Amino acid sequence: MKRALKIVGLLVVVLVVAIVALLAATFMGRQSITDGADASGIRIVKDGIVSVAVIPVSESEMALVDAGNDKSATAILAELSRRHLGPDAVTTILITHGHPDHTGGVAMFPKAQVIALETEKALVEGRVGAKGPMTRLFPVSPTGITVTRTVTDGDTLMLGPHRVRVFAVPGHTQGSAAYVVDDVLFMGDAADVKSDGTIIGSPWVFSDSQPQDRASLVALDQRLASDNVPVRAIAFSHSGVVVTGRAPLDAYAATNK
Numbered sequence: 001m002k003r004a005l006k007i008v009g010l011l012v013v014v015l016v017v018a019i020v021a022l023l024a025a026t027f028m029g030r031q032s033i034t035d036g037a038d039a040s041g042i043r044i045v046k047d048g049i050v051s052v053a054v055i056p057v058s059e060s061e062m063a064l065v066d067a068g069n070d071k072s073a074t075a076i077l078a079e080l081s082r083r084h085l086g087p088d089a090v091t092t093i094l095i096t097h098g099h100p101d102h103t104g105g106v107a108m109f110p111k112a113q114v115i116a117l118e119t120e121k122a123l124v125e126g127r128v129g130a131k132g133p134m135t136r137l138f139p140v141s142p143t144g145i146t147v148t149r150t151v152t153d154g155d156t157l158m159l160g161p162h163r164v165r166v167f168a169v170p171g172h173t174q175g176s177a178a179y180v181v182d183d184v185l186f187m188g189d190a191a192d193v194k195s196d197g198t199i200i201g202s203p204w205v206f207s208d209s210q211p212q213d214r215a216s217l218v219a220l221d222q223r224l225a226s227d228n229v230p231v232r233a234i235a236f237s238h239s240g241v242v243v244t245g246r247a248p249l250d251a252y253a254a255t256n257k
Helices: 002-027 074-082 118-125 210-226 247-255
Strands: 042-047 050-056 062-065 090-094 113-117 149-151 156-159 162-168 177-181 184-186 191-193 199-201 233-235
Touching (some): 113 118, 162 210, 199 247
Parallel strands (some): 090 113, 113 149
Antiparallel strands (some): 042 050
16 A cells, blocks of 8 residues: 555656646746836736736726736736726726636726637636647636627727737637737737747647647738738737837748748
């Protein structure tokens, strides 16, 4: 019996080490998130391993791109407090995709309309599960989140003075969205940026389909170019912000056609 328990314990340790090594390899070499970074007046807030964008809609209203991993939304609330605002100031949350590290703090902002692509609504609300090698192991259960407004690829909406363009970028999840807010492109987990400024696609271990993600990034680059959409900066949820315009995405698309 003791021998069996030792073997089980050893297998558990090996499994944990393997998972840690896999995660380290997945995120190694990425540009780090800079808490408080500014992109055209939009502030990036670091919430552990993920970032949230805080968009000033007016002096008393804010919008968010995603809501972080922390269910208490501590980092977001601290940013609101810095502006002498409380949670009710958040009137809109743009969800890039339904993984829990991007929707964790939604419940802390009960006055906010929650916006996601129609194809992502069920995942955000916890009625279906993700399909990635790792994410398919997560339990499927209601999140308590209600997507109050759905959008589709190509939609444009206004958040106060800010123009928001919506782009579907399926692959990381089937309903992943990228948003261009004025001239800042928010990629969610559809892509990351390495420390040398090179864009890479979504990590396979957490993604429904890497080939689909690559195709989506190439198509996004082509649409931004053909529609003459201004892009001054690109922000990534698990890495930093690059301020060299669309050039890094152009370079990615050129090598992945």
